[in-house]
Amino acid sequence: MxxxxxxxxxxxxxxxxxxxxxxxxxxxxxxxxxxxxxxxxxxxxxxxxxxxxxxxxxxxxxxxxxxxxxxxxxxxxxxxxxxxxxxxxxxxxxxxxxxxxxxxxxxxxxxxxxxxxxxxxxxxxxxxxxxxxxxxxxxxxxxxxxxxxxxxxxxxxxxxxxxxxxxxHAVTGLSGSGPAYVYYLVEAMEKAALDLGLDKDVSKELILQTIIGAAEMLKSSPKHPSVLRKEIMSPGGTTEAGLSVLEQYKYQEAMVQCIKRATERSKELGAEIENIMMKQ
Ligand SMILES: NC(=O)C1=CN([C@@H]2O[C@H](COP(=O)(O)OP(=O)(O)OC[C@H]3O[C@@H](n4cnc5c(N)ncnc54)[C@H](O)[C@@H]3O)[C@@H](O)[C@H]2O)C=CC1
Ligand SMILES: O=C(O)[C@@H]1CCC=N1
Incomplete structure (x- = not known):
């Protein structure tokens, strides 16, 4: 500099x-x-x-x-x-x-x-x-x-x-707020681990490395996330069973709506200030 x-x-x-x-x-x-x-x-x-x-x-x-x-x-x-x-x-x-x-x-x-x-x-x-x-x-x-x-x-x-x-606005909904979505997921994983009786420290380490490992895979692999996901899903296996529940709860749709709503909120915040300015 x-x-x-x-x-x-x-x-x-x-x-x-x-x-x-x-x-x-x-x-x-x-x-x-x-x-x-x-x-x-x-x-x-x-x-x-x-x-x-x-x-x-x-x-x-x-x-x-x-x-x-x-x-x-x-x-x-x-x-x-x-x-x-x-x-x-x-x-x-x-x-x-x-x-x-x-x-x-x-x-x-x-x-x-x-x-x-x-x-x-x-x-x-x-x-x-x-x-x-x-x-x-x-x-x-x-x-x-x-x-x-x-x-x-x-x-x-x-x-x-x-x-x-x-x-x-969309960037705000996607990556500005984005870390919070990941932390929310981790909170859910921690809750599941607790419910299943896993040791707190052990589950913390497992969850952390799972997130880091997946993020590094996304960064270094040329494969699309859906391909990486399918590589984990053996037919009739555990991942398929777990993800079918996420589908039931419309997890992907929920994420899409989450990011869209955050984007919308960014627009609203801008409009609120513009309205105040117009009244002045
Ligand atoms: N927290 C986040 O993850 C991100 C926040 N932002 C944006 O950054 C801004 C700040 O967010 P946070 O740090 O989370 O909020 P915050 O509430 O933690 O901090 C706001 C700060 O502004 C100060 N402040 C309030 N009125 C003031 C005034 N009139 N003059 C001087 N200082 C004043 C407060 O004392 C406080 O220190 C927001 O506009 C937010 O949209 C952007 C990207 C990510
Ligand atoms: O929640 C908020 O409004 C701010 C903007 C992006 C992240 N935090």
């Missing part, structure tokens, strides 16, 4: 922490390059200082004047208030990276009333260990250089795909 940029996070919750952890763990950023702010929770900022050695402050002027990149990491419902509070300290020379679900770059541009470059991104919490699947897209005033800065940042914490902004 040429000039060492300063990255200021507005919002210090789960996603900000996943990014900070990933950035620090990557060793490609100095601690001094990262600043974290939130609305008022001083203890949370102290936690960031203790855990990651990064500066936390509620002084927005200090945090933003020095910032080259401002990362919006608050909940969608808080975006209006947050942008209002940071607006006095922004210039069009700074780059905004928003990881907020559903909120369009156009809404942020309008709320700020600035011709400021914005990159909208959808990472996931696996950023913590450098394994996020992130997709990004450009706002009206962002150019290739801004995209390159964002890409460099997200590449240090996982993979990066460039997408049309409209597609970010």
């Amino acid at each position: 040429d000039k060492k940029l300063t990255y200021t996070f507005i919002g210090a919750g789960s996603m900000a922490e996943a990014m900070v952890a990933g950035m620090i763990n990557s060793k490609l950023f100095d601690r001094e390059q990262l600043i974290v702010t939130n609305r008022s929770n001083v203890e949370r900022l102290q936690y960031y200082k203790q855990q990651y050695g990064v500066k936390g402050t509620n002084n927005l002027k200090d945090a933003l004047e020095i910032a080259d990149v401002v990362i919006l990491a608050m909940k969608p419902k808080d975006v209006t208030a947050a942008l209002e509070s940071i607006k006095p300290y922004l210039t069009e020379k700074k780059l905004i990276i928003s990881v907020i679900a559903g909120i369009s770059t156009k809404s942020i541009e309008e709320l700020l009333g600035l011709k400021i470059p914005i990159i909208r991104a959808m990472p996931n919490t696996s950023a913590t260990i450098g394994q996020s699947a992130t997709a990004i897209s450009q706002g009206t005033f962002a150019n290739h250089n801004h995209e390159a800065i964002a890409k460099r940042l997200f590449l240090t914490i996982g993979t990066v795909s460039i997408v049309d902004e409209d597609d970010l």
Whole structure:
């Protein structure tokens, strides 16, 4: 990295922490390059200082004047208030990276009333260990250089795909929320193991390695998931018997509807802010 940029996070919750952890763990950023702010929770900022050695402050002027990149990491419902509070300290020379679900770059541009470059991104919490699947897209005033800065940042914490902004809703439903679907599956596997009387530690190890092994197979094998699945299913065997129950419960259909509903919710979150803006 040429000039060492300063990255200021507005919002210090789960996603900000996943990014900070990933950035620090990557060793490609100095601690001094990262600043974290939130609305008022001083203890949370102290936690960031203790855990990651990064500066936390509620002084927005200090945090933003020095910032080259401002990362919006608050909940969608808080975006209006947050942008209002940071607006006095922004210039069009700074780059905004928003990881907020559903909120369009156009809404942020309008709320700020600035011709400021914005990159909208959808990472996931696996950023913590450098394994996020992130997709990004450009706002009206962002150019290739801004995209390159964002890409460099997200590449240090996982993979990066460039997408049309409209597609970010689907990305949110698929990979932004995605880790939660996998954790939910693991919860169910743990419950089954417990019901079946398996030792907790043994089942934990078996489940973990089963998930890791399957993920690595998907990554390294050229075979389609359905082929890999059929290789496990002996006719009249256990897998066939188990999967027939999943079919009974319409498991695949449930997953499809889950991702579609999450995508829809992302659109609703964007529309809610647009409605508020229209009334103002
Ligand atoms: N948690 C996840 O897996 C992912 C979250 N996101 C997005 O990241 C954003 C943050 O999500 P989480 O970290 O899960 O939420 P969170 O609730 O854990 O954190 C939100 C943070 O924003 C702060 N905040 C609220 N209002 C503020 C204001 N006016 N000024 C400054 N800070 C303010 C809160 O104090 C808190 O630190 C959301 O928009 C979400 O859609 C995106 C991808 C994945
Ligand atoms: O649940 C949410 O709204 C956020 C966006 C993607 C993951 N978590």
